[in-house]
Amino acid sequence: MLQEAVKTSKPVFQARRPRQKQRSIAGSMLAALIHVLLIIGAIIMAGPFIWMAVTSLKEDSQAFQDPLSLLPNPIVWQNYPASLQAMPFGQAYWNSFYIAIVVVACELITTAMAGYAFARIRFPGRNIVFVLFLATMMIPFQLTIIPRFLIMQRLGWLDNHLALIVPAALFDAFGVFLMRQFILGIPKELEEAAIIDGASRWQIFWHVILPLLKPPMAALGIFTFLGQWNSFFVPLIMLSSPDLYTVPLLLNQFREQYTSQWALMMAGSMIAVLPVLLVYVLGQRQIIQGIALTGLKS
Structure with a gap:
């Protein structure tokens, strides 16, 4: 069988x-x-x-020739020094860089503190306040530009970099959401052990929670840096002095003055985009990880 x-x-x-x-x-x-x-x-x-x-490496006559050639012949490297000499890109680079760095540093601290408060500290109306906080993400920032302009005017911050730094550094609903979601995944036993050792709330946050927030903070820092570097609309409204211009504003002025010189315009655009490209290449793992972190438990 x-x-x-x-x-x-x-x-x-x-x-x-x-x-x-x-x-x-x-x-x-x-x-x-x-x-x-x-x-x-x-x-x-x-x-x-x-x-x-x-x-950016072609002559102006080659930019729109018919048929269009893919490779430049000859290669005109001089377009890049000519673009740097045509406009004060050095000052604009410094303005964009230090604004982005200051905003990133301040925003990481404020969002981490707010995220910890929403995740661990129980206070009346916590969930309602958090939902209202997230609801601000659905409001286009163009709708708030007039009240923001009036506030900056009352404070005397128009045509000042503070009008770009302070609001961005103190308020970021997405950053708070990202930090809160990550903190909810941290075991509470770590905090309970610190409480038994006599640690205060601030000591728990600074010595226990904050070192564990490196992954979301790295992702948020990259997102914030890219957003601040590419920001055009808000600086256009708040700034009027060319010495205070950021890279996008200077590039727009460059386009207005050199409309017919496409090779110089493309060289200037490459100069403006290189830092963003470098940050993206070096931090692409953190960017992907940051997108994945938004799906953690609520």
Whole structure:
């Protein structure tokens, strides 16, 4: 009986093997198709950047020649020094850099403190306040620019970098949400052990919680730096002196003065985008991790 059962079971196993091979082949073909589509999408997305980089090394006559040549001939490296000499990019670089650094440093502290308060400190109306806090993310910031302008005017901060630094450093609903979600995943036993050792609330936050917030703080710091470096609308409203211009404002002025010189414009655009590109390349792991952290338990 056992031998007959083994004989009858052989065709079943033999029939399963071709099906498994077919499934593996179909899975490999699907994965290859997905990769091809992703590569095509990446090339399409990188197309404008590639065109900008190539055009920055061309002569003006080559920018729109027909048929359009992909590679510059000859390569005009002089476009970059000419762009730096045409506009005070050095001052604009410094303005954008120090504004972004100050905002990042202050925002990381304020969002970490607020996130810890919403995650661990029980106070009346905590959940309601948190929901209202998050609701501000649904309001376009263009709607708040007039009240913000009036407040800055009353404070005497118009045409001053404080109008860009203080509001951004003290309020970031997304940052508070990110910190709160991460802190909720930290075991409470760590804080209870610190309380037994006699630690105060501030000591718990500074010595226990804050060192564990490095992943979300790194991601938020990169997001904030990129946002501040690329900010155009708010500096356009608040600043009027060319010496205080950030890189996007100076690049806009560069476009107005050198409309017909496309090679210089593309070189100036490359100079403006290089820091952002460098930050993204070096911090892409933190950026992806920051996006994933927003899905932690609530």
